[in-house]
Amino acid sequence: MATRTDAPTRREQILKEAARLFAERGFHGVGVDEIGAAVGISGPGLYRHFAGKDAMLAELLVGISEQLLRGGERRTAEAAGSPGAALDSLIEGHIDFALDDRPLITLHDRELDRLRDSDRKLVRSSQRRYVELWVSAVRGVYPGLAEAEARASVHAVFGLLNSTPHLGRPGALPGREAMAGLLRRLAHGALEAASKGDAGDSSGSGRSQ
Amino acid sequence: MATRTDAPTRREQILKEAARLFAERGFHGVGVDEIGAAVGISGPGLYRHFAGKDAMLAELLVGISEQLLRGGERRTAEAAGSPGAALDSLIEGHIDFALDDRPLITLHDRELDRLRDSDRKLVRSSQRRYVELWVSAVRGVYPGLAEAEARASVHAVFGLLNSTPHLGRPGALPGREAMAGLLRRLAHGALEAASKGDAGDSSGSGRSQ
DNA sequence: TCCCACTGTTAGTGAGCGTTAACGTATGTC
């Protein structure tokens, strides 16, 4: 992860602002003029850098999903042999992503179907492989968990970790480090609980009721 | 809960199909002609039943948020005096909602900003009160949890429970009752874990790392 | 100096789409 010091190129500026705007008001809710205005040029000037509005979305979504997958692969490779460490690292990486790239998270599961078939297939493929990474890690730690339940649990934990964009003002919530710690506890607790009481007992899972 | 036996009115048919289409392709991604076709009439015939496309979305979102809030209020009232029972019942109700009304869930946090100011205020108000219901219940069961963390945890659990729409085909996942049980365990486990290790320890929360 | 690639501008075009207008028909009521 080479930390870059050079100034962002125009393409990158555009992608960043487009991501923010798309996340705020949806793909169809944002006009090219607004995206242009956000980077100081106006409207059709964007077409010097991208083939069209669709191309920006495609590049964003493909980029996110591939980056997420590569990060996951790297982390599981580093933790090879220790399922616990792999799962911890996956959770850690996903928390970083959720806290640092809120707009991208939102886009990721909101505007996927706007893509051309080929791009959507690309994104879906990366997503699927990322999920499988998680499912393997989870089942490595909790071998008792059936595959379907592990997969559903992984999706649920994604929903849990990706919940930060829904917290309105970033004031009334814990600071970044506290938030990361809380999400870590929530995710571990959820998975731990999923692995218990797995024997078809679908009535009172917890305390009372 | 009066189970209705009479046929759904045309308005209700339209709302149901509109909800499904909006959830699938987004508010702007669906044309009025498609909505009309989905109920067997064509395009502008919808205007005999609704003032416009916006009005359909507004009625949907206001309806969902108010229904959710009323259900929560009823459940906490029924469980008055027992914080544990209240939280259990809230979780149960939200799971039912998530499993039975997937399209509405999706709409609920995706298309809110398309609404007129007055309607959006209505929805936001219901949402806020619903969250506060949960925060009170959570803090009743786990008094050690600070308010900001309880609120963040509640949002996270919403994300967890609302994750079912993201599961592609409804075939590769557990059946309805198994899924409900799994979500119950996940939610309880997450909140339980949030309440522990609350003393600013933001490093190793769980097992290894 | 000439050239050309790069990056931007404004004006215009064409398609999509929400909405309205004008009109037709069945049903129940006086």
Place this chain on the structure above:
DNA sequence: GACATACGTTAACGCTCACTAACAGTGGGA
């Protein structure tokens, strides 16, 4: 029978908006 109401239809309007055309300034390399 006359009439109002409810519920549809098709045709057309007008606005928004992505995209293109035509044009212009800037800067580096031969």
